Amino acid sequence: MGSHNDYVLLIECLSGYTKEKSSILAIGLSFHTAPVEMREKLAIPEAGWPHAIEELCRLNHIEEAAVLSTCNRMEIYVVALSWHRGIWEVTDWMSKTSGIPVSELRKHLFLLRDKDAVRHLFEVSAGLDSLVLGEGQILSQVKQVLRVGKEVKGFSRNIGDLFRRAVAVGKLVRHQTNIASGAVSVSSAAVEFALMKLPKPAFSSARMLVIGAGKVGQLIIKHLAAKGCTKVVVINRSEGRVAAIREKVKGIEIIYKPISEMLTCAGEADVVFTCTASEMPLFLKEHVENLPHVSQELGCWRLFIDISVPRNVGSCVYALGSAQVYNVDDLKKVVEANKEDRHRKAMEAQAIINEESESFVASRDSLEAVPTIIKLRSYFERILIVELKEYLLKKGVDEISNEGVIKLGEALVNKLLHRPMQHFRCNPDENRTRSEVIENIRVINRVFGLDTEIPDFGAEIRAKVERTQK
Ligand SMILES: NC(=O)c1ccc[n+]([C@@H]2O[C@H](COP(=O)([O-])OP(=O)(O)OC[C@H]3O[C@@H](n4cnc5c(N)ncnc54)[C@H](OP(=O)(O)O)[C@@H]3O)[C@@H](O)[C@H]2O)c1
Ligand SMILES: *[C@@H]1O[C@H](CO)[C@@H](O)[C@H](O)[C@H]1NC(C)=O
Ligand SMILES: *[C@@H]1O[C@H](CO)[C@@H](O)[C@H](O)[C@H]1NC(C)=O
16 A cells, blocks of 8 residues: 555645645546446446445545446545545545455546536536537436435535536537537447448348337437337336337337346347346356357347446356457447547537636635635724714714614725725636635735634544544
8 A cells, every 4th residue: 555655645745735725526437547347346326326425425524525427437526625635535435335446446547626627527517528429418417416416415515516517518518519419329329339240231130139228228229210220129127118218219119028038038139239227247158158049141149239337248248259249438439430520529619618617616716705705894894883983972973873884884894895805806817816815815814813714624624533433
């Protein structure tokens, strides 16, 4: 663990100045940085998000948390009282929940802080970081994080605001640019991929099986129909989701089979798409090696396209001669075409994202000045009002009411503080950075003896440590 400590030490040296301020952190990995073998170990199903948030918020330096776990990414968003300790604690937590050693995890993790973290989430939500640029499912997934989070204590104001804004930015980008035009989904990429792998004349005759009748299953069936496939067998574990498919997918014959007949159906299929939320593989070596041969014109192997994370087809199946297995990561090859077009669309969206993340961070930073502003105002008002009253009393003026004196005092304070207040706002147009604003808050506190508790998260942290150790 020596090297891990060095890592923490290095971060500590770099941090210094910002120690006093809470940070938004994004810690995670995606298909850009980690293979599916690793992502599936970290994936947390929706039902597990509330528990994960609670666990994260019990860590000493973590105040708020959110989990964004999809087939392409596993990202943790937190508000940390100390960002370097926050990184350490979250990384450690990820290692414990997945069983992947920290040293291994670190090779694949990305760590982003404040503005960078905000910008990253906005990009994700806009579909800029997706395998298929501009695809819409990720926006529904970000919305779902928000929906689930509403019921959970540790998903509080800052993180809530961040995700609400991310959803708004996701919509804005899709609305104002043509990033989503012609965007396909992962599911259509999977169908596309199957087409590429099958011998040309075999596509229309290949026997298709879809395992899982959820959102992804539905889209696969839809795209199969669009590509001219006329018949498909679908394995549904329960009745519920079949209605949605019936309603949305037309022009293809769909035969429903229960999960108990999965292996028989696989034996009668040439192409098997697996897309269930099962946490265990549905196909292992012993199941697949005994399946009957596929149709003559397909050659000698059965095609498995597994777009589930965690995967539904076990690693042991990949080595079999009678099967060719592909997973989500293999779909990259399909979508990498048309790079120039992607680049152009991404640039359009980037402008919106820059503006939105700047403004989100600026408003968050300006909030920190609020306690100081309140104290400063009341300090001035106290003095002015007392002095005014004393003066008026001495002069024997009594027409002016108490309320009148207070109004006059407030008006004077407004005038007096109008200009100084500008220095508490982060404003890129005026070249005022966040560190300047923090410095200004400090100076005002010191000069006027306001004693607002900005610089010391130490007490909060100590209190939390004591609470959790009881
Ligand atoms: N959403 C995306 O954008 C996306 C993209 C690529 C890949 N994926 C991956 O695709 C998979 C499915 O995603 P989804 O969005 O379609 O989920 P979903 O809408 O929740 O559907 C999940 C389906 O899996 C079935 N299922 C759940 N547990 C099962 C088990 N133990 N055995 C057999 N069937 C089971 C469900 O049946 P019941 O109705 O009976 O519960 C349901 O039909 C996930 O692994 C996901 O990571 C999703
Ligand atoms: C799957 O859907 C079909 C069609 O609605 C239904 O008849 C069947 O009972 C469902 N299977 C299971 C296991 O619920
Ligand atoms: C901000 O800084 C830039 C470059 O240093 C300068 O050109 C610009 O005039 C500055 N703006 C203000 C309002 O001071």
